[in-house]
Amino acid sequence: xxxxxxxxxxxxxxxxxxxxxxxxxxxxxxxxxxxxxxxxxxxxxxxxxxxxxxxxxxxxxxxxxxxxxxxxxxxxxxxxxxxxxxxxxxxxxxxxxxxxxxxxxxxxxxxxxxxxxxxxxxxxxxxxxxxxxxxxxxxxxxxxxxxxxxxxxxxxxxxxxxxxxxxxxxxxxxxxxxxxxxxxxxxxxxxxxxxxxxxxxxxxxxxxxxxxxxxxxxxxxxxxxxxxxxxxxxxxxxxxxxxxxxxxxxxxxxxxxxxxxxxxxxxxxxxxxxxxxxxxxxxxxxxxxxxxxxxxxxxxxxxxxxxxxxxxxxxxxx
Amino acid sequence: xxxxxxxxxxxxxxxxxxxxxxxxxxxxxxxxxxxxxxxxxxxxxxxxxxxxxxxxxxxxxxxxxxxxxxxxxxxxxxxxxxxxxxxxxxxxxxxxxxxxxxxxxxxxxxxxxxxxxxxxxxxxxxxxxxxxxxxxxxxxxxxxxxxxxxxxxxxxxxxxxxxxxxxxxxxxxxxxxxxxxxxxxxxxxxxxxxxxxxxxxxxxxxxxxxxxxxxxxxxxxxxxxxxxxxxxxxxxxxxxxxxxxxxxxxxxxxxxxxxxxxxxxxxxxxxxxxxxxxxxxxxxxxxxxxxxxxxxxxxxxxxxxxxxxxxxxxxxxx
Numbered sequence: 322x323x324x325x326x327x328x329x330x331x332x333x334x335x336x337x338x339x340x341x342x343x344x345x346x347x348x349x350x351x352x353x354x355x356x357x358x359x360x361x362x363x364x365x366x367x368x369x370x371x372x373x374x375x376x377x378x379x380x381x382x383x384x385x386x387x388x389x390x391x392x393x394x395x396x397x398x399x400x401x402x403x404x405x406x407x408x409x410x411x412x413x414x415x416x417x418x419x420x421x422x423x424x425x426x427x428x429x430x431x432x433x434x435x436x437x438x439x440x441x442x443x444x445x446x447x448x449x450x451x452x453x454x455x456x457x458x459x460x461x462x463x464x465x466x467x468x469x470x471x472x473x474x475x476x477x478x479x480x481x482x483x484x485x486x487x488x489x490x491x492x493x494x495x496x497x498x499x500x501x502x503x504x505x506x507x508x509x510x511x512x513x514x515x516x517x518x519x520x521x522x523x524x525x526x527x528x529x530x531x532x533x534x535x536x537x538x539x540x541x542x543x544x545x546x547x548x549x550x551x552x553x554x555x556x557x558x559x560x561x562x563x564x565x566x567x568x569x570x571x572x573x574x575x576x577x578x579x580x581x582x583x584x585x586x587x588x589x590x591x592x593x594x595x596x597x598x599x600x601x602x603x604x605x606x607x608x609x610x611x612x613x614x615x616x617x618x619x620x621x622x623x624x625x626x627x628x629x630x631x632x633x634x635x636x637x638x639x
Numbered sequence: 640x641x642x643x644x645x646x647x648x649x650x651x652x653x654x655x656x657x658x659x660x661x662x663x664x665x666x667x668x669x670x671x672x673x674x675x676x677x678x679x680x681x682x683x684x685x686x687x688x689x690x691x692x693x694x695x696x697x698x699x700x701x702x703x704x705x706x707x708x709x710x711x712x713x714x715x716x717x718x719x720x721x722x723x724x725x726x727x728x729x730x731x732x733x734x735x736x737x738x739x740x741x742x743x744x745x746x747x748x749x750x751x752x753x754x755x756x757x758x759x760x761x762x763x764x765x766x767x768x769x770x771x772x773x774x775x776x777x778x779x780x781x782x783x784x785x786x787x788x789x790x791x792x793x794x795x796x797x798x799x800x801x802x803x804x805x806x807x808x809x810x811x812x813x814x815x816x817x818x819x820x821x822x823x824x825x826x827x828x829x830x831x832x833x834x835x836x837x838x839x840x841x842x843x844x845x846x847x848x849x850x851x852x853x854x855x856x857x858x859x860x861x862x863x864x865x866x867x868x869x870x871x872x873x874x875x876x877x878x879x880x881x882x883x884x885x886x887x888x889x890x891x892x893x894x895x896x897x898x899x900x901x902x903x904x905x906x907x908x909x910x911x912x913x914x915x916x917x918x919x920x921x922x923x924x925x926x927x928x929x930x931x932x933x934x935x936x937x938x939x940x941x942x943x944x945x946x947x948x949x950x951x952x953x954x955x956x957x
Contacts, residue, residue, distance in 0.1 A: 395926050395928065395929050397929075404928070404929045405928055405929070452793065452794060464893075466893075468786060468791065473786065473894075475770065475893075475894055475895030475896065476770060476895045476896065476897055476930055476931075477895065477926075477929045477930035478929075479895045479925070479926040479929045479930060480892070480893060480894050480895030480896075481893065481895075482892040482893065482895075482925040482926065483892070483893050485888075485889075485892040485923075485925040486804070486888075486889035486892060486893060487806055487885050487886075487888055487889050487923070488805055488806070488808055489807065489808050490806055490807050490810075490881075490882075490885050492808075497925055499888070499922075499923050499925075563808075564808075567805050567808050568805075570803075570804075570805055570817070571803075571804035571805050571889065572893075574798070574800040574801070574802075574803040574804060575782075575784075575793075575798060575799065575800065575801050575804060575890075575893065576791075576793055576798050577792075577793030577794045577795070577797045577798030577799075577800075578793065578794065578798075579794055604817075605803075605805070605817050607797070607800040607803040607815055607817075608713050608795075608797040608800065610713065610722070610723055611713050611715075611722045611723070611795045611796075611797045612794055612795035612797060613794075
């Protein structure tokens with residue numbers, strides 16, 4: 322039997338057929354440009370994509386054991402409902418129920434950050450781990466929490482928002498309306514702000530010429546200059562890593578997981594990012610006497626993370 | 640069948656026989672003055688206490704379904720081992736194994752904060768709840784985390800140390816060696832420091848005469864003066880409640896539990912403490928669109944909390 326993993330994003334929906342070992346046999350995409358304007362649209366688009374995928378792959382629906390959907394926003398996975406999605410206005414969409422009109426396969430849906438964490442546990446860098454967290458550093462700071470091999474969702478599926486832990490009381494304003502959230506310091510958006518501030522102070526810094534060459538300041542600017550030994554960039558990166566560590570220390574002392582995985586484009590910095598993080602996080606460990614330190618590694622499922630995470634959801638939910 | 644709950648503290652060990660509904664049929668205590676000097680001592684003391692308890696209660700060992708032990712320190716509940724206890728030097732004590740030499744009843748052991756949280760879920764203020772946290776404000780800030788009706792322990796039982804979340808980056812030094820931990824702001828020890836600082840600044844404050852009458856500055860000083868309308872005391876209490884809220888906001892956005900319970904002597908302040916906490920914590924909720932706010936209530940199992948928590952551990956572990 323095979324599984325279908327579907328990754329619903331703001332601009333497109335990706336789908337893939339996988340086997341139980343996480344091999345993607347075929348994948349396909351539809352571009353939506355975010356033009357979901359009613360609950361009809363999104364379920365209809367997902368349905369059309371499933372038909373297209375199976376047709377292209379030459380696999381019959383009867384060979385599919387289950388479908389998993391990873392979706393941004395607030396998801397009630399128990400009822401199979403998109404509670405709401407802030408990017409694209411959408412409320413109370415009964416996706417799994419609606420898909421039953423067209424398909425007999427069991428369909429499961431969950432938040433994309435949760436599904437990504439589960440994917441890493443089933444197929445990726447945390448394979449076989451029972452207790453781990455995936456922290457995705459991007460526009461915001463997302464988190465997926467795996468406890469005892471299962472996704473932790475909280476009431477109404479509204480938990481696992483570790484980006485909105487507070488790390489600096491009365492600190493920087495956050496997009497959520499609060500102040501001092503981890504996301505306001507450790508997201509790539511925050512890193513870009515920190516990089517720009519340092520560039521303004523240090524026009525001689527290598528960061529300025531790198532940004533000029535690339536045509537923009539992005540999450541790589543400071544890391545690239547720091548690797549070349551630029552002093553101002555090293556300061557930016559050191560401070561940014563301390564911000565990331567500050568939140569990981571809190572999560573470590575709460576969960577004492579086996580592993581933290583770092584997701585998002587910045588995870589490509591590899592050990593340059595994870596080695597100092599491991600050192601700082603161990604320094605902040607409450608109970609250093611007992612057991613091994615928490616491992617910190619980059620997430621492993623890059624391009625197919627969404628599809629494989631959703632397929633993992635299908636596999637683990639059956 | 641009955642259950643035995645045992646509460647091992649620094650100065651004494653308490654034990655009680657309960658029924659499955661949390662009625663304490665009989666209880667007894669031995670004073671140890673913390674004079675456990677070897678693994679022999681603690682298991683021996685617990686054994687002697689069980690014999691004494693059953694003898695006094697007139698209940699045969701065959702009527703006891705299981706024994707639960709709540710114990711401070713780092714506990715490996717799966718193996719039944721006290722990893723270590725910082726108050727009283729103790730390492731790798733195989734308590735449940737050692738008790739098997741004397742008793743045939745199943746014995747379970749867990750950290751006292753975990754056991755207290757479970758007790759509140761089984762018999763107390765969070766009766767029947769599946770997802771909740773008990774935060775105990777005392778000398779430190781302790782936490783017990785209940786997920787899906789079970790204690791969450793983390794690897795090696797070393798998790799659930801929410802007192803060592805960071806709420807102020809590079810902030811106040813903490814007893815753990817870190818800086819800016821929640822415990823360094825929200826413990827009663829921290830409140831006493833905050834009260835003393837305000838008293839030094841405001842010798843006219845009612846706090847000064849209250850402290851004089853009571854012979855000391857304690858966790859009640861500022862609350863008592865604040866209730867009487869003292870301005871400096873109101874400022875201390877407002878700020879302290881903001882510190883407590885800051886950590887609860889982080890825990891709320893991570894766990895989105897049904898309820899937070901506040902334990903420790905300060906929980907006797909009741910709604911004077913919990914009502915402003917609920918307001919602040921709701922303000923800091925990431926996803927306000929979905930579901931009900933998180934309830935915040937004082938813990939309910941006061942004097943018998945240790946015994947009932949340990950009995951709950953016995954009941955839930957069988």
